[in-house]
Amino acid sequence: MxxxxxxxxxxxxxxxxxxxxxxxxxxxxxxxxxxxxxxxxxxxxxxxxxxxxxxxxxxxxxxxxxxxxxxxxxxxxxxxxxxxxxxxxxxxxxxxxxxxxxxNILTCIDQQRKDMDLLDKYLTDLVAASEHFRSLNPFVPFQILITTDCAFINQNITDIKLWQNTGATVVAVHRNHQTMVSPGPYLQLQENDIIFLVTQDSNPDVVNNFLYPKE
Incomplete structure (x- = not known):
């Protein structure tokens, strides 16, 4: 029909x-x-x-x-x-x-363009909503894996002045299948540790560049 x-x-x-x-x-x-x-x-x-x-x-x-x-x-x-x-x-x-x-082909192409425009709008809305969420929640934690390439392997976070250099605070560490919350300022960074941090700008790049400086 x-x-x-x-x-x-x-x-x-x-x-x-x-x-x-x-x-x-x-x-x-x-x-x-x-x-x-x-x-x-x-x-x-x-x-x-x-x-x-x-x-x-x-x-x-x-x-x-x-x-x-x-x-x-x-x-x-x-x-x-x-x-x-x-x-x-x-x-x-x-x-x-x-x-x-x-x-029919032209109709499909036109519909695809409309769908792409709608997807672009949704992505824009998602980015805006994410930025709004971050502004309301400045302490969203992120995680970093400690490897042998870390410049401060086997050193504690107080000695390396992590907070002074990055503005980040370690809130937890996952080690040997266990997670320790609020490990304290004398936590020693060990290989295979996964450390969880918060920083006001929620940007892990600053911490990554400090722990793994580029030569």
Whole structure:
């Protein structure tokens, strides 16, 4: 049902003279008329379809050029070929199908663009909401793994002046499958420790650069 509706909508975009030519060819192909039969004059065709004489003339020209009918001034329109009428109708169906496919593709592209615009809006809203959350919650903890590359391995956080250099405070440490909360200022940094810190700007880069200075 939906495809038929789409085909009908697409048909409405075809020039009126072309629509009339298709309608006449369909009636010829269905054997509503006999080959050699005179069916109407151009003026009658224009009146039947409520179009101008020029539109009727162009419709007949299409059928004449395709050898579906013959038309001579004063003698009206005469049926010439069922086969050519059938061929013309089939071509029009294929043309409509291709146009429908192209139209569907363009519709999908347009919908994809709309979806991408909507996704971009959602991402913008998410970033704004995250920044707002951070401003309301300045002490969101983050974690850092201590490896052998740490510049202060086996040293305690008081001696290295962690807070003075970074503004960060260690609130917990995970070591040997156990988590210690508020380990105190004399916590010694050991390999494979996972330390949890808070800092007012919630930025781990400052701490990372201090613990793992770049040469």
């Amino acid at each position: 939906e495809n038929r509706r789409n085909m009908n909508n697409k048909k409405n975009t075809i020039p009126r003279y072309q629509q009339i030519a298709i309608e006449i060819a369909t009636r010829i192909a269905s054997r509503e008329y006999e080959v050699g039969q005179k069916i109407f004059a151009r003026s009658t065709l224009a009146s039947q379809h409520k179009v101008s004489a020029e539109t009727a003339r162009r419709a007949i020209c299409v059928l004449t050029d395709l050898d579906i009918v013959t038309s001579e001034k004063g003698s009206g329109v005469i049926i010439k070929s069922y086969k050519n009428a059938e061929k013309f109708i089939e071509q029009q169906k294929n043309h409509l199908s291709l146009d429908l496919i192209k139209n």
